[in-house]
Amino acid sequence: MSEIVSVSGGPTKPEIIAVSLSKLGLRDGDRFADIGCGTGSVSIEAARITRNLTIYAIDARKEALRATETNFKNFNIENARVLAGEASDILGSGDFVDFIDCAFVGGTKNIGSVLEILVKKKARSIVVNAVRIETVVRTIESMKRLGIFDEVVHISVSRSAPIAGETMFKPENPVYIVVGKTQN
Numbered sequence: 001m002s003e004i005v006s007v008s009g010g011p012t013k014p015e016i017i018a019v020s021l022s023k024l025g026l027r028d029g030d031r032f033a034d035i036g037c038g039t040g041s042v043s044i045e046a047a048r049i050t051r052n053l054t055i056y057a058i059d060a061r062k063e064a065l066r067a068t069e070t071n072f073k074n075f076n077i078e079n080a081r082v083l084a085g086e087a088s089d090i091l092g093s094g095d096f097v098d099f100i101d102c103a104f105v106g107g108t109k110n111i112g113s114v115l116e117i118l119v120k121k122k123a124r125s126i127v128v129n130a131v132r133i134e135t136v137v138r139t140i141e142s143m144k145r146l147g148i149f150d151e152v153v154h155i156s157v158s159r160s161a162p163i164a165g166e167t168m169f170k171p172e173n174p175v176y177i178v179v180g181k182t183q184n
């Protein structure tokens with residue numbers, strides 16, 4: 001089994017991906033946007049739920065896109081476009097698809113504009129990961145303005161670590177999972 005090639009800021013921890021994807025509710029045939037894809041690890045897990053996804057992986061950082069491309073190749077991810085640039089520019093450009101079904105937002109720069117465009121593209125389910133409380137507030141406010149706010153889940157995970165031949169737990173950084181749903 002291949003290891004994920006990493007970059008700073010990623011990959012998202014597997015427990016956070018699991019909860020985020022369960023909230024997203026992907027379906028066969030969905031067009032899925034992984035916004036701020038970093039290493040592409042969320043898309044890779046999404047493709048385990050259904051291989052029949054069209055993935056749009058977007059990141060503004062070249063090193064992140066290089067990692068995503070390598071990881072998609074190593075994990076045999078098909079039907080994926082890896083797109084370089086600011087998410088609000090890419091999603092809002094005339095060249096981009098008219099409809100997106102589900103979006104995971106792991107990179108929250110310009111979150112208000114990104115959410116607005118996703119709603120215009122008829123996304124039925126949007127999940128945002130945030131670590132900063134200000135980002136959480138901005139995201140909730142934007143979702144409420146757009147009429148899509150559903151819930152926020154705060155997750156703290158501790159992982160086992162060896163100590164003196166026994167086992168202790170070390171906390172991971174807590175993450176807020178903000179969920180938006182439309183009636184589509």
Ligand SMILES: C[S@@+](CC[C@H](N)C(=O)[O-])C[C@H]1O[C@@H](n2cnc3c(N)ncnc32)[C@H](O)[C@@H]1O
Nearest residue numbers: 009010011012036038039059060087106107109
């Ligand atoms: C925390 S990392 C994402 C980790 C990723 N989910 C993973 O598993 O590797 C956030 C990423 O989002 C990108 N990003 C943040 N805001 C963005 C935006 N508005 N447009 C494009 N990329 C963005 C950053 O460059 C960074 O690579």
